[in-house]
Amino acid sequence: MELLRKWLGHPEDIYHLLRFKMGGYRVVMPRMDPDSLGLGLRTCYRYLNQTSRSFAAVIQALDGELRHAVCIFYLVLRALDTIEDDMTISLDVKVPMLIEFHSYLYQPEWKYMESKEKHRQVLEDFPTISMEFRNLAKVYQDVISDICHKMGVGMAEFLEKKVDSQSEWDRYCHYVAGLVGIGLSRLFSASELEDPIVGQDTELANSMGLFLQKTNIIRDYLEDQLEGREFWPREVWSRYTKKLSDLTKPENIDMAVQCLNELITNALRHVPDVLTYLSRLKNQSVFNFCAIPQVMAIATLAACYNNKQVFRGVVKIRKGQAVTLMMDATNMQSVKAIMYQYVEEIYQKIPSTDPSSNKTQQIIASIRAMSLPSGPMASRHHYSPIYLSCAMLLAALSWQYLSTISKATEEYVQAGEN
Structure with a gap:
C-alpha cells in the first residue's frame, strides 16, 4: 500500500x-540487434549488460560506430576500476598495474586471474576486450588509451591519500569522472556526430563528469561510511565535526545537514557548464546519452538538499520520477525546464540560518538565468x-x-x- x-x-x-x-x-x-555483431563484440556487450545497470541501455542506443567505441571505453575503464577497488591486491602490485594498465590494451594475451571483485570477468577475459579495442579505428584507440593512462595515474595518486581540500575533491573527481567526460566528448567529435568543439572544450566536459560524481559522493555518504570509505572533503566537514563519521550521530544532525547543504552548493556550480555543454550537441542519441544522467543528478540533489535522511538511509528519486525524466530529457528546452524546476525546489528549502544560504541563492540565480523556461514546457x-x-x-x-x-x-x- x-x-x-x-x-x-x-x-x-x-x-x-x-x-x-x-x-x-x-x-x-x-534496441540493438546482437545478431549483427561478431562473437567478440557480442561478448563485450554481454559484459556491458552484466557490469552496468545505468549505462548499458543508453550506450547501445548510440548511433553507428560510436556505440562500439563507447562500449569498449566503458569496459576498459571498468577493468581499470576493478583493479583499483580490489583490496586483496597489495599496493606494490596495484600501483604499477594502474599506471601501466593502458599498455595492456596492446598486449593480446594480458589478463588478470586473481581478482576477487564481482566484475572480475572483465579482467579474466581482457584479451577479448583488448582485441575489440584494437579493432576500433585508430582515432578511437588513441582517445581510450590516453584517458586510461591518465586515469590510472590519478587512481594511483589517491590510493593512500584522503581528499582534504575542495581543490583536491575536484582533482579526485576529475580523475575518476571528469576524464570520462573528456574522453567521451573526444569520442563524440571523433565520430563526426558532433562538432570538434565538443571534444576540444575540456573544461565543460570535465564539469559534466564532476557534477555526476559529486552527486554520487554526496548521496552515498552513509553507504561509504559503512564500507570504510571517505570521499567528502575534510576542508568542508571539519568545520562541522571532528570526524566525518560523527555526522551520523543524532546530536550532530543539524551540523550534518549544514555540511550536506554546503557540498550540494559546491556541486551546483557545475550546472551552468552542463547546460552550455548540452546546448552544443546536435546528434539525438548523443544528447540523450548525456542529458539523462544530468537531469537524474539534479533531481537527486534536490531530494538530498536539507534532508536528514542522507545520514540515516538511502535517498533515491522515485522510479516513476526517473522514467519521467528519461522521457522528457530529449531536447534542450525540456532539459532547461527540468533544471529550473529542481533548482526552484532547492531554493524553496534553503533555511535562512544555513551558513551556505547566500552562496546557494547565488548559484541558483545563475542557473535560473540560463534555464528560465518558456513556451509549453514552462508548465x-x-x-x-x-x-x-x-x-x-x-x-x-x-x-x-x-x-x-x-x-x-x-x-x-x-x-x-x-
Whole structure:
C-alpha cells in the first residue's frame, strides 16, 4: 500500500510508467540487434549488460560506430576500476598495474586471474576486450588509451591519500569522472556526430563528469561510511565535526545537514557548464546519452538538499520520477525546464540560518538565468483536475500490475551509479 500512496501523490508517474512500459522506452533506448555483431563484440556487450545497470541501455542506443567505441571505453575503464577497488591486491602490485594498465590494451594475451571483485570477468577475459579495442579505428584507440593512462595515474595518486581540500575533491573527481567526460566528448567529435568543439572544450566536459560524481559522493555518504570509505572533503566537514563519521550521530544532525547543504552548493556550480555543454550537441542519441544522467543528478540533489535522511538511509528519486525524466530529457528546452524546476525546489528549502544560504541563492540565480523556461514546457507539471482524477483512479486499479514492472527497467532507472 505504500507504493500506492506514493503514486496517488504523484499521478504523473503513472502516466509515464505506463508510457515507458508500453513502448516509450524505444525513444531513448532503441534496441540493438546482437545478431549483427561478431562473437567478440557480442561478448563485450554481454559484459556491458552484466557490469552496468545505468549505462548499458543508453550506450547501445548510440548511433553507428560510436556505440562500439563507447562500449569498449566503458569496459576498459571498468577493468581499470576493478583493479583499483580490489583490496586483496597489495599496493606494490596495484600501483604499477594502474599506471601501466593502458599498455595492456596492446598486449593480446594480458589478463588478470586473481581478482576477487564481482566484475572480475572483465579482467579474466581482457584479451577479448583488448582485441575489440584494437579493432576500433585508430582515432578511437588513441582517445581510450590516453584517458586510461591518465586515469590510472590519478587512481594511483589517491590510493593512500584522503581528499582534504575542495581543490583536491575536484582533482579526485576529475580523475575518476571528469576524464570520462573528456574522453567521451573526444569520442563524440571523433565520430563526426558532433562538432570538434565538443571534444576540444575540456573544461565543460570535465564539469559534466564532476557534477555526476559529486552527486554520487554526496548521496552515498552513509553507504561509504559503512564500507570504510571517505570521499567528502575534510576542508568542508571539519568545520562541522571532528570526524566525518560523527555526522551520523543524532546530536550532530543539524551540523550534518549544514555540511550536506554546503557540498550540494559546491556541486551546483557545475550546472551552468552542463547546460552550455548540452546546448552544443546536435546528434539525438548523443544528447540523450548525456542529458539523462544530468537531469537524474539534479533531481537527486534536490531530494538530498536539507534532508536528514542522507545520514540515516538511502535517498533515491522515485522510479516513476526517473522514467519521467528519461522521457522528457530529449531536447534542450525540456532539459532547461527540468533544471529550473529542481533548482526552484532547492531554493524553496534553503533555511535562512544555513551558513551556505547566500552562496546557494547565488548559484541558483545563475542557473535560473540560463534555464528560465518558456513556451509549453514552462508548465510541464501542471495537470487538469480531470487528468488528476483519472490518474488517481488508474493508480488504484493498476498499482499491483505496475509493481511487477520488468527488473531490467527498474534497474536502469536507478538514479545513477558509482
